[in-house]
Amino acid sequence: MPRRPVARDIVLALEGRPIHKLRWTNAATINMSDLEPKRISSSRDNARLGLMPTLLLSMGLLVLVSVGSILALNWITGRSVVQEFATRLIARGLTIQEMALRRHLDAAVDQATFIATAVGDGHYLFSDPGLGDFVSGTIAAAPQIGGFILADPNGNALRVVRGKTNTEFRLDRLDITSDRQLAEVADEIRTRKDPYWGPPVYREATQAASLNYRVPIWKRDLYVGFLAVAVSTRALSKLSTELSDPPRLVAFMLYGQDRVLAHPFTVDGDRRQSEDTPLLMLRTSGDRVIANFSSLPPLDEAGIAPPVGILARQHTVDGERYFVFAREISGYSDLPITIGFYVLARAVDAPLRLFYWASIIALAMFGVSLIATALMAGAITGPIRRAARGAAAIGTFDFDKVAPLARSRIREINGLAQSFNAMLDGLRAFGRYVPRTLVTRLVKEGRVGAGTEERKLAIMFTDIVGFTAACESMTAGEVAEFINQHLALVAACVEQEGGTIDKFIGDAVMAFWGAPGRVDNPAASACRAATAIQQAIAADNEQRIATGLEPVRIRIGVHIGNVIVGDIGAPNRINYTIVGDAVNATQRLESLGKVIDPDAESITLISREVFEMLPDGFRCISRGTHLVKGKHEGLDVYQLVDRPKDVARNTV
Template sequence: MSIVGPKLRRVLAGKLFPGARSAGAAKARSNSGEEASSWHPRRVSIRAALAFTFGVVIAVTAAALILALESGRQNTVALVRDRSERIIDTIVERTRLHLDPARDQSEFLARLFRDGDLDPQDEAASLSQLRAALAGIPQVAALAVIRTDLKQLRAERHGDDVVLRKIDMRTVPGLDEAFEMARNAGHPVWGELLWSERLNQPLVNVRTPLWHEGSFLGILLTTVTVSELSRFLAESPAGSDVGAFILLGRNHVVAHAALAHNPQLFKRDNLLPEVTEIGDRVLASIWSPNPETGAAAFVGSSKSHIVTVDRTPYIFIYRDISGYSDQPWMVGRYLPLDELGSEVRRIERAAWLGLAAVLAAVAGAWLVGYAIGRPILRLARATSAIRTLDLTSARPLAGSHLRELDEAIRAYNALIATLHWFETYVPRRLVKQLMAQGEHATALVEREVTVLFTDIVDFTSLAERLSASDAATFLNDHFRLLAACVEAEGGTIDKYIGDSLMAFWGAPELQLDHSARACRAARAIATAIVGDNRRRRGLGLPPARIRIGIHAGPAMVGNIGAPGRINYTLVGDVVNTAQRIEDVAKKCMTDEDEAVILVSDAVLRSAGPECSAQPVGEHILRGRHEATNVFRLEAS
């Protein structure tokens, strides 16, 4: 029988079966998996390797993205913080720009009196000087010298005109206290708000002590209207959105765009309106319960909080300033949070988009690993089936969209087709056994074996009545029946010789019950022939009759042949004897017999009591001088 030689078998074990150098290596792995695994480093899947590689790349990219976004966020927050501080700085600067000139002018006039450049007794000159000073500071509503003799020299603005007046102050209460405070202060002091009956609004005022030739002369009173301060504040770049404000305490409004043109908001008994009275719903909500404090990141040293009005969040930024009244003022501005934090939110959106991109990259890496790893895993499992010659499980695989994998799969599918041809000519079970036993399995060794020969009775006459194709079909069906019986008992089919079959037991696998197996296989063949003949008679076909001869004994088993054409077979007298015993069956077979099984006494001794047989006498076999005891094995 033709079988693979050492060279081809090494190819099968090393190339066609990944991970195995030879059949011996496969057996070594199966017998000592722990020892074999110790020679290899820990293996990881392609999916895990790709995931790790992509993960490192993605991690580096994500780290760079995070650093860039964090740097951008910090820069943006710093810019927003700087902008919010500039907003408050602008409002404070505008407030000082409006009020400080009034104080400076007061100091200038006080120096004129102190240095004697202006005689307080010369009322005409004093009034003229007040008129001139008033012209230089248009935000000032009035300048008045209140002397200790309770006389007032006053220059006040009436529209575009300046009116000079002399007023008797003897009926005005509290002047002595005011004189005392000014004398003790020694410098200009911003006092509490005063009510103007003529202007019907409160006045911001600065009180400057007047001295002349070392004597306390009185007070120079400089006033600025609240409406003029509000107008000036509202016209500033920072207050152009009507969001700027100045509060006295927490609730009273000193300056706001609403106070610039609404004098009805002022009342004598309550000089300043409250935040809820000026018609600004946002400012009215400045002290709403539970304000949000998340605006601290957007501002610097100023105070801030967030209030939601009509579902719109507003940020209040404010700062306390002193010196313009008897109490500190709160200068501030509110604006929609989106206007201040939009840049930061854009950075945050970019961060979320970056995170989404990273997650998408991770998912993409996993999908790529899955797309690559899955067909490779299928290919590995399929080739594992080939390694064990399980060609039934080794099915063709679907192609891949990846070129390299598709080429590997096409090569595998071609290999499957080739191996199906291969197994047609090579007994798969024998190859498995040889691979399992390793390199030494094919070396010539002496074994106790049992050999079985079959032959179809009068096949020549049967074949004459059939066409060549029908005869071939008949033989294929016949040998299929016989092969199934032989392989069921662990036998090896050595060869087909015309209408004959030769099989043996005891090699390459060591089988101590080789004779019993051969006898059982022979009985199964006889039973199969009888059953098949019933089928043939039903189809109107002639029955097939068979002779079987079995002998046991020593033989040389291994590779026999020339390079390029080697058979794993056995050589010895046991083969010839088995064939001669089958010839003896011609003498023992009657016309009624469909199958006759003859065995030698050596087979009966080896098989033991399992095989019962009837003696058919001693026969001198062809080519022999000594007689051989032959027995007929009972079919069942």
């Protein structure tokens, strides 16, 4: 049986290690035998040495041996360790920059592919009025994309340009044949079969240069148009600015090795850019450190050996020495991108200088620590003894008989007292933080430590519609209060119908019926809880509207199927939970609510398996068969409307 975390917290308190909060795995994981009084008394009886002499002797020897050994070892290995750290830091800096760049470019590729597929498969026509809303909504989640053009073979195009914020878009339709630059791009794309990255393009209308991902759209052998997505070089320059800390460190991106793709200097663009010169030449960019990047001498700093594939060079400007590191990015065959950064040489050497000073100070403190050891030992032993007596009382579960530890002027001892007192408060509040209902059922059913089994359970998922957007106008405290109030409302409805709450996932709730205690008709219980949640949400929304607040909208999904239920987790943290394909299907049902009725205040979708198990009194509406992610076969979906009394179930 897994070990109860209380015993570990007591040991940590006795060792002087702070306990900031109590963490309980699950009531089903507690091994009460770990805290048996006989074990505590046995340990106390076997102790023969006094605390004070033991502490003096052990701390004195520890200081003498450990500090002396560490100083000697540091002098032997310290320099190489610090230099290795600097080398790894170089690789890490380039890796972070590469990952950030790939997120920008891959977002453009993914969204362009998604939109082009939707158009190519005939889901949207170029003349469809809803096409603009579809593509705008698609790229809203990718702020890296500055805009795009979607055109048919005749040159009729839909253009979407992002506004000042990520949610603002300007849509217009144009004839690209009247725009020489766009017409040339269209003629080139028509000759291609596969998507590709085009060369940087500068637009006079926006006075900005951008990388552009071009996707020709074909239906078999019929060319039906193209899609071009723009990633602004200004956005990439902002990314370089975020990764820079001038003059100590400056990040940059090059197109090839002679043109500036992104640099903190170009975050606002440059008047020298034009259609013929969309990107500035590196030698005229104004950055004297890398102006002659391709001809800089190699780095010869001892101890700094960049990994394979990283270009390391050095340069001196105005008497200040700089290290330059760069690497070519692979995976974008049409884009010869080189990322890099340069850093002050003294910033790289700084850890080594700090090491020398730290060694000198350590030698001085070595003698002081030996004297302080004796003084500290006397100040520590008193509170430790009182903590030990309190721990012995806790071992017998006499929480009310344990007095809190007094404050101390010694920080560590005061931390021990605070941690001990916090642990004591947590134990007294045991019943509040341990799921009593679940524990009671597990004990009643004899399921404590029984492992896992397969059962047919009814599963529910709930989720608030637009929760992230709603939270943008709230403070952190208001968000917490809102979530707590909503979860309390949903949890009350679930528990009233005998459900087991599996977990809270932000504003979402996952619950199930049929375990640990068996239920005659888990599907009916889950649906009764769902309708109760809908009624509670409706009542709560009336109050919210009356006070000037936005109403809450919620989606609910209910499904039934075979799952694995029981103790699942790591040895030191077991959860009583469920796993299985039915869980995924339930979550997909809940997500279908935004497709079936996105404007509903509350919508509950159930599967055919649940529908067929409902007794008289429930009213449902057939919503057809839907394909969901991860399922090869469609789900027959019904909307649970109500459970009016004395009304036979009917299907519309």
